[in-house]
Amino acid sequence: MAARRDDIQGLRAIGVMLVAVYHIWIGRVSGGVDVFFIVSGYLVIGSLARQAEAGHAVDLVLFATRLARRLLPASLLVIAVIALSAPFWLPRMRWETVIDQLAASSAYVENWYLANAAIDYLARDQVGSPLQHYWALSAQVQSLLILAVGLAVFTFIRRRPSRVSLLAFLTGTFALSLAYSVYATSRNQAFAYYDTFARIWEFALGGVVSRLLPNIKLTSIQRTIGGWIGLLAILSCGILLEVSTVFPGYAALWPTLAAAAILVCGDGPSLRFGVARLLGARPLKWLGNISYSLYLWHWPILVLYLTLSYQTSAGIVGGTGVLLVSILLSHVTTQLIEPRFSAGKDRPLPTAIAATGALAAIATGLLIWNGQVSRMMNEERLRVADAAHYPGAAAINEPFPLSSEIPVHPGPLTARWDDADVYRLGCHQTLLGTSLLSCVFGPADAPHVLALVGGSHSVHWLPALQRVFSRYPGWKIVTYTKSSCVLSAQEMSESPEYRQACAKWQEQLMKRLLSEKPDLVFTTSTRVVGGIEDTPAGFRQQWQRLTRAGIQVVAMRDTPWFGFDVPECVEINGRFSPKCVVKRDLVLSRSSPASALPPGEKLHFLDFTDFFCTSEACPPVIGNVLVYYDRHHVTATYMRTLSDELGRQLAPIIRDAAGSGGRYG
Template identity: 80%
Template sequence: MARIDEPEGSRGLPSTRPGLFLRRPAADGTVVVEQRIRTPGRRDDIQGLRAIGVILVAVYHIWIGRVSGGVDVFFIVSGYLLIGSLARQAEAAHQVDLVLFATRLARRLLPASLSVVAVIALSAPFWLPKMRWETVIDQLAASSVYLENWYLANAAIDYLARDQVGSPLQHYWALSAQVQSLLIVAAGLAGFALIRRRPSRAEILTFLVGVFALSLVYSIYGTSRNQAFAYFDTFARIWEFALGGVTALLPPSIKLTPIQRTIGGWIGLLAILSCGVLIEVSTAFPGYAALWPTLAAAAILVCGDGPPLRFGVARLLGARPLTWLGSISYSLYLWHWPILVFYLTLSYQTQAGIVGGIGVMIVSVVLSYLTTQLVEGGVSTQRNKDRPLRTAFAAAGALAAIAAGLWIWHGQAGRIMTEERLRVADVEHYPGATVINEPRIVSSDIPIHPGPITAKWDNADVYRKGCHQTLLGDSLLSCSFGPKDATRVLALVGGSHSVHWLPALQSVFGRYADWRIVTYTKSSCALGSQEKSEAPQYRQACARWNERLVERLLSEKPDLVFTTSTRVVDGIEETPAGHRQQWQRLTAAGIHIVAMRDTPWFGFDVPECVEINGRFSPKCIVRRDLVLSPSSPTSTVPLDDKLHFLDFTDFFCIAETCPPVIGNVLVYYDKHHVTATYMRTLSDELGRQLASIIRDTEGLGRK
């Protein structure tokens, strides 16, 4: 993100600049310019540092599929230039002009950022799969007002949203967090200057250090508790900008020898380049792990301040190719991600590859150069500082285009959604799983059900009722389905793969007047399971929840417990030891358990694949032997007359393959969760296989 963090007029000026002027009202109401604030000279190495940051971001996104820490470099540079400038203003003028600061920030940001959003709003309906429309429409609005980070923060803690394909706007989270952080720190500095009246540099530095410390402590705590949320949390990021401001105020008091500056600068650059390789940034940041790239960037800024060094890193960073790339880095950050999403969507790939990635990069650079010259250069440069109307008109035009695109797009999405929701899944046209036992010809000329837009909402009732526990939660949430005065209880327990059997169970037990279903479910937490792939805080929450669940079951003693029996761990289908341990505790107490073999996990978003490639495309079909073992792993579990295993995998996979659509019904609403519509078509077979088990529990009574 470039030039949004430059002091006004920093581009193209010589190394010694006159600085910033402060406008103050005179007694007669006129405005007098009376204060000149000295600002640092031009440093080409800062442009080069921006170039390194954007190269890391783009390369990791396009070819590596990870997060690099390059965004954190931008944050430090922003704090160094903008917060440093405001700190010097507070020291020299004893106040901070928030209105002027916000105006300049808007002039830097709005033209380019809103232009990219407008292009996406007007073009995405023609190339983006319909199943992503609703999410992207919401993100268009969030990105336009710099709230994308909070939108993603809330989506990140929703388990059902974690497998969604990235939108062309999700990279706006960093821009949103940056704007919010800068405004918060600027307001804090303004308030501090107002309270202290004549703050010294030492006092301002102490204030910024305090902001840095408080935010860092909050960031470390938040990351340990809920990293997915903290990653986008503005308050967990403020310390990075404060650190940049602290760095800007330190150089006068730091005396480094040329050798120290040379070694420190190169160590900083190597640390930045190695960060994304050695740390899984997306799952470790922004806590103490983010000190790696931020301190490295701060070291480069400190070591680059002063006379040029023959072998200093500033000579590399100040090279013309890097400074040119740094000059378009803001636009390049804005463009590279939507261009990548566009390419991956149309080519239906998950990785760009060498040739495709080079194409994405070239197109992004060209668009970035044009945006910088025609949009940023047209309304946000020094020569237009006295033409605020130009910026206002440009922003208004972009917002009008965004609003028009949203209005048209939202209307089209609404019409398609209404059609899909009104579609009746009758047995004749949408037999679903019944065609497995009763093969017959089903017309494929009609649309599949559920459709691409409504598929993700075709799930179990527990999500709408709010009684499915989240990844971090550990308390028992419960819903009850069926007659309140029912004397017999089936407890549905476990993770989301237990949940997606609820629609079929509701159909089965709706036929019994004396049965009701009680649910105890939690995201990614099967009965007795602690997923190896989950973060430590999620595994710990799962363990606590499991213990409370078993205690509740042993106390209430339901007539039946329905759960899953297998799990795919590191690509291998198995029955985890934790499952068996909990089963033994329950069956020893006389509780009958129905354990269902888990359904297949696809490696791609099934509804999107079907929408793009068609229901019969080989791209949307997986080989059975890649997702299921030849026989169920439960075959090795010791027999127990109260433990009943069911295996419905033949209703999800035929002899050699697992299709995405069966009997005109879409089987999955994401990568591995089964639609409620398809589950209901399994109810007759499930009822038949449960009938004998239900009879086994008759006469046991409730204790």
């Protein structure tokens, strides 16, 4: 039996306070979760390894029972509280996502849910849910179970393995998972961040430390220096590294090796100036005892505060309140809830029955809530956006009675889905995809083609273009679009893996366009980067290649980018709230940067920003129609209200492209 080490509780306290402080005040990731991971590996996997070394088989049922009794009470309590309270304070547009995440968190697969959301371009701008911190708990449970199964199989084969063989097994697991983590992070960091298999090495490292520790002999000076270096490394990790964009991979060795140094250097007799004396102090021990519950509570309390106050950061006073409330709830949970389930004998059947009952209760509540959401969504979808009540763009500069009696369309539950058809048809390429996908809208045998190309800001013009070209039986629309990949000879994305995928896709796109020569190419003419609107040289290079080949290009000025979630702002503050309006000069230049370029015979610039903004401001709702379904993508409903004006401006270009003998209606 390993001696109890108070410094480990202090290490847990440091880890959870880093997580909470960075979430509440700094808005970054600290690396504190990785400290939790190695401590869990040290304690849990180290304990299993000691049992195996003593000749005891790894009892997976008993292991799962103890793990469930330790983790489930507090975890399911927080989930239940969120499920019961969320309908009363959470904006309706987040309900569907939160219901999905409640289910994923209850099943301990939240990390995989977020891994898939992380590579969904249209989901990246969504506001954080009160459940997303459960990714770490999910990855922890999965990693510990995988390692336990691995140890069970290994001990079954080796019967009574030696310390050396166990160390070899854990070291091999560590090396394989770390190698995979480095590879996965280089290929797709956003997905790898939540990938269990890219995290197993952190828990295995804790197990390695537990098996090596008896053979490590350090002097007092070495232990003192090594411990303080480890603590300083943990504290500085989140300051010096942008953890959320580089972890896991080799970068995660920073906090994990630092934690390992503390585990090694804190073992043994207490040193007067050693780090273990600080970490073993009563306040840190107390925080360490409630660290698990504090991790569970701090995030939903923060999301609750930010939602109700409609702020993006907590501030000193608000953040202090969030932290104190979280600590209070964590103390109550640790004192009153956890002991009721962790005391007594390890009996698998009662534990399984209790866990099943709790999950069944949560599932029942989610089914009822989901049914209510489905009914409300159907009501929103059945709402007819007639021109009399929902003129949309026609009301931007015309007298139109403002009334809150007519509900905004699309509503909060359906706004996220009010987008172009290409997403549902599967012909819009993802961030990492490279193949050239396309959809055809209109008669398949139509002699004339408009090619809609570029990123998602090209896509959101599709609903308007569909209405325009429905009047031209001799035309069809063919789409070639990819998330965050505009028509440019220069790579625009900040992410290396996205740039690489975009470059491959662009190469195929230009070959297709130059070989098939559509009559018109419709794309965007400007891009907003760092608040500055620009027409990059890479745009102009691609336009020149197309026009030299005889292809006419229509380049539309990009629509405004808001700094907040527009539908959520409207739901919380109301359509007329100044909080949901942005000043025009903050999101758009005085004139389109493309207008300064020399005009070309086959190059046409369009600017529809006056249909999104008045001379002073850009409103979130125009003519009772919600303009955006997130921070910057335009709803299909609003785009359709632009079709008449778009058709009027495109008419001469269409006639010219079709030629005098063309069928242009």
